[in-house]
Amino acid sequence: MPVKTVLLGQGTCCISAGAKQISAALREEIARLDLAGTVQVKHTGCRGFSQIDPVVIIEPEGLLYSEVKVDDAPEIARSLLPQGQPIERLFYRDPVTDRAIPHHRDITFYNNQQRTVLKNCGYIDPEEIDDYLAVGGYQALRKVLSEMTPEQVIDAVKRSGLRGLGGAGFPAGRKWEACRRASRESRVESRESGRETPDSRLQTPDSYVVCNADEGDPGAFQDRSVLEGDPHSVVEGMIIAGYAVGATKGYVYVRAEYPLAVKRLGIAIAEARERGFLGENVLGNGFGFDIEIFQGAGAFVCGESTALTLSLEGARGMPKPLPRPRTTEVGLWGRPTLLNNVKTFANIRWIINKGAEWFASQGTEKSKGTAIFSLTGKITNCGLIEVPMGITLREIIFDIGGGVPGGRTFKAVQTGGPSGGVLPEGLLGTPIDFDSLTAAGSMMGSGGMVVVDEDTCMVDLARYFLDFTQKESCGQCSLCRLGSVQMLEILNAITEGNGRIEDIDLLIELGESVKIGSICGLGQSAPNPVLSTIRYFREEYESHILEKKCPARVCKGLISYIIVSDKCKACMICLRKCPVEAIKGGKNEVHVIDQDNCTRCGVCLSVCPERFGAVEIIPGREVKIHG
Amino acid sequence: MEARQVLSPSKKGKLIPMLQQIQERFGYLPEEEMVKVAQLCGVTESKVFGAASFYAQFRFTPIGRNRVMVCRGTACHVQGAPQIMETIERELSIKEGQTTPDLEYTLESVACIGCCALAPCIMINNKDVHGRLTPQKVTEIFATPKREAQDAS
Missing domain, CATH: 1.20.1440.230 (NADH-ubiquinone oxidoreductase 51kDa subunit, iron-sulphur binding domain)
Known part of the structure; x- marks a missing residue:
């Protein structure tokens, strides 16, 4: 029986930071020390705190080691011996207080969050259905199938106040209700026309459930993290939706650029099928539902419902002009289709398990539950966060995010990606909810949140x-x-x-x-x-x-690179590296950039030794030689 | 009612997955393969090409042995991704979207690799991620394989 569990995040972000190699090294060391019987190494989804990846967590103590390297594996393995001691040098150091923090529960990045959808990400092995079952997985589905009518499910979703993540934040329950109505009418129609045979329903379903995982915002990664870290929660939500609206077939439309998410979702669907949660007779209840993955081929516009539907049908993903019937009425292959986002489906099990009232008690009057953001850019703690609706931007950026690093000044925060807008410092008191963000000229949308500082134009x-x-x-x-x-x-x-x-x-x-x-x-x-x-x-x-100046010193046509002669040690490095030979000077002769030939590629700045710091960017193009 | 009879979910819905499989195998979409897809799916060739040219994923020319993807996500952009792209363009003497004449490198930009904490970053061959880049670091990355290639020849 394992005494200790080593949790190793294996999301795309963790893997890019080297988590795979660490896992291999750690397993090898654990085997070498003969600890395999008492220590279990578990691969999980991302913990969300990308800034300090790769992260290793030791349970039951709850120790967190940050920015672990392959070379740390032997020491970590030794620390797992019965007489082993925690490794202090790997503790996370708070960037504000510089205090070493041994336990993940004490890290401000985590303890200011309220994790519901992301609760299991980083705790369970996404490729093991038993892990999901152990944390109450598929209980909501059992409850729905044994105790609730489809109408009761829809009623619960309605009462919860859950809103979809399209631009307008449309109430999910109302969408489900509309789809159920259309689906029933369409079934009556097929029966009357004599097309429905007893076993034709799985092959040509009356209606569909589609999960939108076509996360196109270039600054958001929450759908990916949920699919990589807790794919069963989405599968479970979709099955419940299928039961509620009367659909027998589901699609997950996921970006092809997310290979790991596609893989883990595929495993989850196969496992769910094996255990009878998917198939012609879900849990022996007579209700049939199956899910297929469709990989989006790279078109941002396919996040729009009619475009996504056309894309699933093998056509160019071009939104249909108005007036047109809603997708809930005429969707995929002309059938009623329920289209929701990954997070919307992932929320369903909580609404069923904990109750619509519990869900509705979270957040604000009009925006219930939590919001997930990909907090990136010029921010100390970059990562994926889940917060209660109603929290202010200031709390997110400064309390959870730790503010702007490097002593720079906060300038603005961009939310909602290419569809959203920027909000300046004066609006940091804006509470996070659908309506306040829209009123301020931005939007919730994709959940991208990019912080920019004075150096961003x-x-x-x-x-x-x-x-x-x-x-x-x-x-x-x-x-x-x-x-x-x-x-x-x-x-x-x-x-x-x-x-x-x-x-x-x-x-x-x-x-x-x-x-x-x-x-x-x-x-x-x-x-x-x-x-x-x-x-x-x-x-x-x-x-x-x-x-004719770029105050943030970004726009190439409106800046100049200069060498500050007092600081230049005439070391020849930049002079040799300049790709266009625009730097004049020589050994023991202070270097000067010839502004007419300079292409402002930035190489000189990046090669100038940090202790000299002689290369600077100044706004504007009319340059006098600085002496 | 009409629409339901015209559209057959079985074949046409496989169009994009088929194109994806072809690209997976050949690295791009050869014309003769697209013609076959049209026949298999029972749609016109122009429909197939129309769909293929709509989506960013599909390419119509062969790909280099090494695929360099520069992240153009927002986080990377504000941390200097344009400079990184320019430096690689200069190092490889090709522009974004092009392949070197020796088919060694294809240079692309991608919406987001998803490791924003490592911004700015690039990914080579779908697996090696290089993060927190500067123009200087980029030069080093592309200097090594070039030398190796020369040694080998």
Whole structure:
């Protein structure tokens, strides 16, 4: 019987940081020390605290070792011997207090969170259904099938106040109800037309449940983390949804760029089938439901429901124009289809197990439960967090995130990815909920939360997001297709120093037109990053245009690299490394950058030894030699 | 009612998975394979090409032996991903989306690799992640294999 368990996060992020090699080394050392009987090494999903990956956790003590390296494996294995001692040098050090913290429960990053959907991520082995069963997995499904009618399930979801993660935060229960109604009508229709035979229902289902895991925001990774860390919670939620709306077939539409999530989800589905949670007769209850994985082929617009449906049908994923029936009525293959996000399905088991009232007691009046964010950018504690709705941005960024590192100053936070907007310091008191974020010009959306500091140029950030959305525009609506390109060209001109002051108002006008003239959420929200940066950081646009300077020293056309002669030790490193030979000087002769030839590639800055720090970036292009 | 009869879930729904399998095998979508897919799925060739060209995942030219993916996620962008891309473009003498003439490298950008704590980062051959990069570190990464390749020849 194992006495100790070593938990090793094996999410994509952990693996990129080297978790696989550590696991192999640790297992080898444990075997060598003959500890295999008393120590169990368990692979889990990501713990969320990406900043300190790879993480090793020793239970039952709850010790956490951060930023572990392969070479640490022998010492960790020895610490697991009966007389072994915790390894202090591997403890997490609080970046604010610099105090070493031995236990994960005492780390501020974790103890300010409220983990529901992410509760099991990092604790259970996602490839082992027994691990999920041991933490109460599939109990909700058993309860639903044995005690509840589909109507009662829908009623519970409605009462819970759970909202979907599309732009508007539509109440999940109402969507389920609409789908059930449409599904019933469609079944009556098939029966009357004589098409339904007793065993035809699994092959050509009347309606479908589709899980949207096409996480397209380039700064969000929560769907991936849930699928990698607790895939059964999504499978269980989908089966319950199938029972509630009367569907017999489910699809998970997941990005092909998430190979590990696809793999683990595949294992989970196979295991669930084996144990009778999926199949023609779920738990012997006469209800049939099965799930298939569909890998999205890389199109951001496919997060939109009608585009996603078309993509599943093998077509170009282009949103259908209005007026059109809702996907809940005419969805996949023309049948009623319930489409929800990964997190929405993952919440269902909690609503069933703990009750709709419990769920509704969390969060704010109109936004229930928790919100998950991928907290990244210029932040001390980068990672995946789950917080109660209603918490303020300030609490997330400074209490959980630890603020901006390196003594730099917070400038803004961007939420909702390419569809969202930036919020300046003055709005940090904004509570996290669907409606407050929308009112402030951003959105909950994807759950991306990117913190930026004084070194981030807001014009460049807007340009970055617009560049993304204009590439992803499906091209149906002229204003989205052409307007976004026009806006991008204007932004390019501004960042290159060719902007005109009237361009700012032109951007606003174009942005508003693109919003009005697009049929889907992509076009309607594409101008958000531009409009919100103009709204809160207009002066940065003006600096680019009027002073020809990038205050954040980012836009290549509006900055200069210089060598501070007092600091230069004439060591020849930058001079040799400069790819365009733009640095003049020699041994014992202070180096100077020839501004006419400099391409501003940044190599000199990155090679100049840190103790000299002689290369600097300054805003603007008209440079006088600094002496 | 009409629509339900026209659409057959069985065949057409396999179009994208089929293309994915072909690309998995060949590294890109050869024209003759797409023609076969059209026949198998019972749709026109233009439909197949239309779908294939819509999605970013699909490519129509062969891929290099080493696939370099530069993360263009937001976190990487604000930490200097554009400079990283430029440096690699310079080191390999190709632009984003291109393959070196010797088919050694294909350079691509990808929406997000998903290790934002390591920003800016790149991934080579779907497995080796290099994180917290600077132009200098990039130069080092691409200097080594080049030398090895020269030694071998």
